[in-house]
Amino acid sequence: MAEPTEILSLKAVRKAYNVGTPIETEVLHGIDLSLRAGEFAALVGPSGSGKSTLLHLIGLLERPTSGEIHIGGERIGALDEAGLTRLRGRSLGFVFQFHHLLPGFSALENVMMPSLIERGRYDAAMRRRAEWLVARVGLAGAMHKKPSELSGGMQQRVAVARALAGNPPLVLADEPTGNLDTHTADEIFTLMRDFNREEGTAFLIVTHDPRLAARCDRSIELVDGRLYAGQAT
Numbered sequence: 474m475a476e477p478t479e480i481l482s483l484k485a486v487r488k489a490y491n492v493g494t495p496i497e498t499e500v501l502h503g504i505d506l507s508l509r510a511g512e513f514a515a516l517v518g519p520s521g522s523g524k525s526t527l528l529h530l531i532g533l534l535e536r537p538t539s540g541e542i543h544i545g546g547e548r549i550g551a552l553d554e555a556g557l558t559r560l561r562g563r564s565l566g567f568v569f570q571f572h573h574l575l576p577g578f579s580a581l582e583n584v585m586m587p588s589l590i591e592r593g594r595y596d597a598a599m600r601r602r603a604e605w606l607v608a609r610v611g612l613a614g615a616m617h618k619k620p621s622e623l624s625g626g627m628q629q630r631v632a633v634a635r636a637l638a639g640n641p642p643l644v645l646a647d648e649p650t651g652n653l654d655t656h657t658a659d660e661i662f663t664l665m666r667d668f669n670r671e672e673g674t675a676f677l678i679v680t681h682d683p684r685l686a687a688r689c690d691r692s693i694e695l696v697d698g699r700l701y702a703g704q705a706t
C-alpha cells in the first residue's frame with residue numbers, strides 16, 4: 474500500500490517494446506520512484522533515455538511490462554481499461570509540447586472539455602472553474618477566441634488551464650516549453666509554479682532546459698532507462 478502523502482509510486486517498473494518478434498528492447502530497467510502530493514519535479518535526461526516512455530506509463534497511456542505503479546494509492550495493475558480511464562480523468566492533468574487544443578472550439582470550451590468528457594454532462598460549476606482558470610492564466614479577454622487567433626504562448630496558457638480544469642492532484646508535462654522562446658517559456662513555467670503553490674498540485678515536468686529544471690524542487694534524472702543514483706525517492 475502506498476504512503477498516504479504519496480501521489481505517485483513506482484516499484485521495479487520495467488518497460489520493453491517488441492521491435493519484431495522475438496526481439497524485445499527494454500527501455501526502462503527497474504524504476505523505483507515516488508512523488509509526494511504537491512511536489513514540483515523536473516524529469517531530465519539525454520535524448521532517448523526513456524523520459525517520454527516513463528511519462529506515458531505514469532499517464533496510464535501504456536502499461537509497464539512488469540513492476541507496480543500506484544497513483545493516489547490505487548494500484549494500476551488491478552484496473553481494467555475503464556478503471557484506467559476513470560483514474561486518469563480524476564487524478565491526472567496533461568500538458569504537451571504542442572498544445573493539442575481543439576481548433577474548432579474556443580479557449581473556454583477547450584478548458585472545459587476534459588471535465589465534460591469525464592463527467593459526461595455540463596454543469597455550472599465546471600464552467601465557473603474554467604472561466605476562473607482562463608482568467609487566471611491571463612486570458613480573460615480572449616476566452617471566446619479560437620486557438621488560431623492566439624499566439625503560441627497564449628495557446629500554451631490555455632493548455633495549462635485545461636490541465637488544471639478537473640483539479641487533478643498531479644499534472645504531467647512533456648516538454649511544455651520546448652516549442653517556445655525563452656521569455657515565453659519562463660512565463661509558462663512560472664504559471665505552472667504558481668498553480669503548484671496556490672492549489673497544491675504536484676507537477677512532473679520533462680524538460681531539456683537546465684535553467685527550468687533548476688527552478689524545480691527536485692530534479693529526477695534518467696540515464697539509459699535507469700534513474701541516476703540518488704534520485705530514487
Ligand SMILES: Nc1ncnc2c1ncn2[C@@H]1O[C@H](COP(=O)(O)OP(=O)(O)OP(=O)(O)O)[C@@H](O)[C@H]1O
Binds near residue numbers: 492498
Ligand atoms: N513504441 C516504441 N517501440 C519501440 N521503441 C520505442 C517505442 N517508444 C520508444 N521507444 C524507444 O525507447 C527509447 C526511449 O525513448 P523515449 O522517447 O522515452 O526517450 P526520451 O528520453 O523521451 O527522448 P527525447 O528526449 O528525445 O524525447 C528510445 O530508444 C526509443 O527509440
